[in-house]
Amino acid sequence: MTAPVHGSASFWRTYVFSQDHKVVGIQYAVTGLLFLLLGFTLMMIMRWQLAYPLRPIPIIGGWLGSANAPGGIMLPEFYNQLGAMHGTIMVFLGVVPLAVGGFGNFVMPLQIGASDMAFPKMNMASYWVYLCGGLIMVASFFVTGGAAQSGWTSYPPLAVIAPGQTLWLIGMVLLITSSLLGSINTIVTVVQLRAPGLTWMRLPFFVWAQFVTAFLLLLAFPPLEAAGALQLMDRLAGTSFFMPSGLVVTGQPLPISGGGNPLLWQHLFWFLAHPEVYVLILPAMGIVAEVIANNTRKPLWGYRALVYAVGFLGFMSMTVWAHHMYMTGMGTTMSTFFQITTMVISIPSVVILTVLMLSLWGGSIRFTTPMLFALAFLPMFGLGGLTGLPLGLAPTDIPLHDTYYVIGHFHYVVAPGTIFALFAGIYYWFPKATGRMMHEGLGRIHFWGSLICMNIVFMPMFIQGLGGMNRRLYDGGLQYAHNAPLLKWHVVIAMAAWTLGLFQLPFIANFFGSLKWGTPVDRNPWHATTLEWLAPSPPGHGNFQTIPTAYRGPYEYSVPGAATDFTPQFEPDAQ
Amino acid sequence: MLRMLGLPNPASAHANELDALMAMTHWLMAGMFVVWAAFFVAVLWRFRSGARTKADYHGTRGLASTLAVCAVIVEAFLIIAHAYPVWATRAAAPPSEAVVVRVVGEQFAWNVHYPGADGFFGRTTLGLIDPDNPLGLDRRDPVAADDITTVNQLVLPVGRPVVIRLSSKDVIHSFAIPEMRVKHDAVPGIDGPLWFTPTRIGEYEVVCSQLCGLAHYRMRAAVSIKSPADFQAFLTEEASRPR
Numbered sequence: 022m023t024a025p026v027h028g029s030a031s032f033w034r035t036y037v038f039s040q041d042h043k044v045v046g047i048q049y050a051v052t053g054l055l056f057l058l059l060g061f062t063l064m065m066i067m068r069w070q071l072a073y074p075l076r077p078i079p080i081i082g083g084w085l086g087s088a089n090a091p092g093g094i095m096l097p098e099f100y101n102q103l104g105a106m107h108g109t110i111m112v113f114l115g116v117v118p119l120a121v122g123g124f125g126n127f128v129m130p131l132q133i134g135a136s137d138m139a140f141p142k143m144n145m146a147s148y149w150v151y152l153c154g155g156l157i158m159v160a161s162f163f164v165t166g167g168a169a170q171s172g173w174t175s176y177p178p179l180a181v182i183a184p185g186q187t188l189w190l191i192g193m194v195l196l197i198t199s200s201l202l203g204s205i206n207t208i209v210t211v212v213q214l215r216a217p218g219l220t221w222m223r224l225p226f227f228v229w230a231q232f233v234t235a236f237l238l239l240l241a242f243p244p245l246e247a248a249g250a251l252q253l254m255d256r257l258a259g260t261s262f263f264m265p266s267g268l269v270v271t272g273q274p275l276p277i278s279g280g281g282n283p284l285l286w287q288h289l290f291w292f293l294a295h296p297e298v299y300v301l302i303l304p305a306m307g308i309v310a311e312v313i314a315n316n317t318r319k320p321l322w323g324y325r326a327l328v329y330a331v332g333f334l335g336f337m338s339m340t341v342w343a344h345h346m347y348m349t350g351m352g353t354t355m356s357t358f359f360q361i362t363t364m365v366i367s368i369p370s371v372v373i374l375t376v377l378m379l380s381l382w383g384g385s386i387r388f389t390t391p392m393l394f395a396l397a398f399l400p401m402f403g404l405g406g407l408t409g410l411p412l413g414l415a416p417t418d419i420p421l422h423d424t425y426y427v428i429g430h431f432h433y434v435v436a437p438g439t440i441f442a443l444f445a446g447i448y449y450w451f452p453k454a455t456g457r458m459m460h461e462g463l464g465r466i467h468f469w470g471s472l473i474c475m476n477i478v479f480m481p482m483f484i485q486g487l488g489g490m491n492r493r494l495y496d497g498g499l500q501y502a503h504n505a506p507l508l509k510w511h512v513v514i515a516m517a518a519w520t521l522g523l524f525q526l527p528f529i530a531n532f533f534g535s536l537k538w539g540t541p542v543d544r545n546p547w548h549a550t551t552l553e554w555l556a557p558s559p560p561g562h563g564n565f566q567t568i569p570t571a572y573r574g575p576y577e578y579s580v581p582g583a584a585t586d587f588t589p590q591f592e593p594d595a596q
Numbered sequence: 597m598l599r600m601l602g603l604p605n606p607a608s609a610h611a612n613e614l615d616a617l618m619a620m621t622h623w624l625m626a627g628m629f630v631v632w633a634a635f636f637v638a639v640l641w642r643f644r645s646g647a648r649t650k651a652d653y654h655g656t657r658g659l660a661s662t663l664a665v666c667a668v669i670v671e672a673f674l675i676i677a678h679a680y681p682v683w684a685t686r687a688a689a690p691p692s693e694a695v696v697v698r699v700v701g702e703q704f705a706w707n708v709h710y711p712g713a714d715g716f717f718g719r720t721t722l723g724l725i726d727p728d729n730p731l732g733l734d735r736r737d738p739v740a741a742d743d744i745t746t747v748n749q750l751v752l753p754v755g756r757p758v759v760i761r762l763s764s765k766d767v768i769h770s771f772a773i774p775e776m777r778v779k780h781d782a783v784p785g786i787d788g789p790l791w792f793t794p795t796r797i798g799e800y801e802v803v804c805s806q807l808c809g810l811a812h813y814r815m816r817a818a819v820s821i822k823s824p825a826d827f828q829a830f831l832t833e834e835a836s837r838p839r
């Protein structure tokens with residue numbers, strides 16, 4: 022055990038360069054939330070240009086600088102930067118750090134009854150490497166040439182010759198390094214530090230979700246780290262890993278050796294980025310499972326099925342990557358293989374969704390704020406999953422690929438899906454982290470406002486996509502005749518997106534206000550069953566006063582014959 | 597359903613089959629979602645804590661595996677009966693009587709290259725590329741003499757298969773004509789074939805469908821589908837143009 026620290030040094034050690042998993046978790050979560058807000062703000066700015074192309078942006082137009090928006094009118098280079106950075110920030114700097122770094126770090130060790138992560142120093146390092154990567158990404162907006170502008174997918178040759186990409190690549194390499202440090206830590210912690218009696222099949226589902234996620238991070242991310250380094254060399258050292266011979270850019274032959282292959286990047290990128298979408302979704306499923314069990318007051322139905330499904334999902338997620346590449350000239354054998362794996366992977370997703378749904382049956386459902394968010398996750402994720410079907414079938418992907426249909430599809434998964442689950446988690450574990458409840462009334466305003474706006478933002482994108490409107494268009498598709506009837510939706514979407522922004526204000530107020538004025542709580546305000554609710558709220562250094570023992574499964578609610586409707590894992594049998 | 601989906605008006609031979617699969621998939625999705633959402637709302641209502649103070653420890657029995665099996669069957673059906681055959685026709689070799697055209701993307705234009713009366717494409721060379729000769733076509737090559745090139749103007753006959761040999765000079769573009777239900781990436785260094793049979797005379801647009809730089813949003817080419825006679829007339833006129 023480390024000795025307690027005293028004096029003036031202790032502030033830095035306790036709150037800034039802390040090795041305590043709870044502090045690191047909160048640092049991750051707060052940083053992730055700030056990045057989510059930033060990524061969302063970029064999108065709100067973009068939405069103006071799509072709704073009212075080439076008109077000056079009101080109010081903030083003047084702040085963007087003449088290199089980006091002379092006279093307040095956005096330039097295409099800035100639009101492309103906003104697009105690429107929105108995607109990158111949301112995925113790599115917002116959701117993953119919040120879901121894995123934040124919730125994983127704060128909740129997982131508590132749920133397994135450990136006093137900290139296995140490698141506290143490495144944990145601290147992973148946060149600081151992440152922060153450096155994030156700051157480099159943000160700084161790239163302020164250098165000449167601006168930020169990356171070739172999409173979050175950064176396909177060469179464009180990414181190699183376009184401005185802004187160098188800092189993006191350096192940032193990415195740091196972010197992946199941080200994820201690797203975190204994932205090893207998670208795996209070792211779950212394997213080694215479980216409390217006595219906490220067998221694998223007694224683990225809360227959230228821990229399983231984090232465990233499988235950590236394997237995805239560990240196995241799928243290194244290829245992109247390597248690919249990022251190679252692309253960096255293509256830019257800086259004149260190599261041609263991704264650059265074929267004979268390129269002619271604006272009439273001039275490109276002075277490179279050539280001989281590379283741009284499709285290699287796509288394979289390496291999607292080998293990471295498809296598992297990545299499961300990294301975005303699995304922790305969300307874990308949170309939803311916890312919240313549903315707690316608020317239905319009954320055990321999760323089909324816990325084992327959930328565990329097997331999530332393991333299988335993790336494995337399969339590494340076999341589907343090329344379904345993002347049907348349009349690159351793929352033969353029938355290859356496309357059939359990836360269509361089949363894509364359909365197979367939908368099976369465990371169906372199982373997980375069904376299990377969570379059927380878990381509601383027979384409950385006594387409390388509609389608390391975390392439960393509202395967790396419940397909304399189910400149909401929203403369902404819509405995201407269903408619309409993946411025509412995208413996973415190669416023929417129907419032909420008209421839909423690279424249109425707004427794709428944007429609608431994955432945003433249903435990540436925005437009203439994952440983001441809602443993350444909100445559920447924040448409302449649910451906030452009392453554990455701070456010792457105070459968040460305000461229910463503000464929570465409800467936040468929930469209903471967000472739910473309605475999210476759907477008005479993303480539902481019209483399916484209409485636009487089916488009508489053939491492409492994504493990543495600076496003027497929203499004004500140039501093309503077939504888009505004419507679809508343009509009006511841009512205005513609707515923009516309005517809803519800005520309103521969605523307004524509905525985040527109650528959340529922000531609630532978050533900070535509750536730190537000060539929230540109702541104080543004891544250890545177990547939700548009457549929950551898992552081990553984290555044994556620790557004080559907030560838990561002190563080392564978490565538990567005595568090492569807990571697990572006596573039963575994670576969700577023993579409404580056990581017949583028991584005195585209360587919850588029988589925690591840490592409570593010894595009465596006999 | 598097709599009407600409701602609002603796909604652009606189909607104009608190629610394989611479009612109807614593809615649209616049918618699209619409609620079927622969306623029927624299936626809509627059906628699943630409605631049944632599922634109804635069940636969801638009913639469960640929330642029936643088991644709300646206001647109505648039941650005590651939860652049932654055991655819950656329900658048996659459905660998940662049945663649902664998973666249904667999902668497998670439906671998806672297997674979609675792949676085997678529809679997706680595979682439709683994609684196979686897309687990936688198969690085109691019929692031999694096809695019109696063959698080269699299309700080469702560049703930032704930010706589509707260069708079109710017809711082989712001319714002899715049916716052979718002339719040699720192209722990097723060194724010859726200049727603003728007047730964006731493809732770098734070597735006119736000294738005997739088979740190049742009758743070749744026709746245009747920029748952002750693709751003219752094709754109706755009712756005959758068309759093979760597009762697609763590539764790019766610089767970055768990745770994507771060649772798509774929404775009404776023809778075709779989309780294919782133009783990757784530098786790869787000469788990707790793509791084929792379809794236009795079925796309706798009219799004017800269409802090539803939409804670049806892969807982010808390719810600042811003017812990606814207006815990288816457009818006009819497509820005219822003409823009757824065979826008009827197509828022949830177009831070729832004759834272009835061939836007689838002095839160069």
Ligand code: HEM
Nearest residue numbers: 064104105108111112116172173174435436492493494518
């Ligand atoms: C909740 C509010 C959000 C809104 C209104 C929003 C809106 C959009 C829109 C309209 C685009 C397409 C831009 C274009 O193609 O020109 C886009 C792209 C994207 N979004 Fe979001 N988004 C939101 C949240 C998220 C979240 C939570 C994530 C990820 C976890 C995310 C990830 C992405 C990615 C990866 C892209 C593709 C970027 C690219 O083209 O390279 N977004 N978003």
Ligand SMILES: [Cu+2]
Nearest residue numbers: 295341342345
């Ligand atoms: Cu994927």
Ligand SMILES: [Cu+2]
Nearest residue numbers: 804806808812
């Ligand atoms: Cu383009």
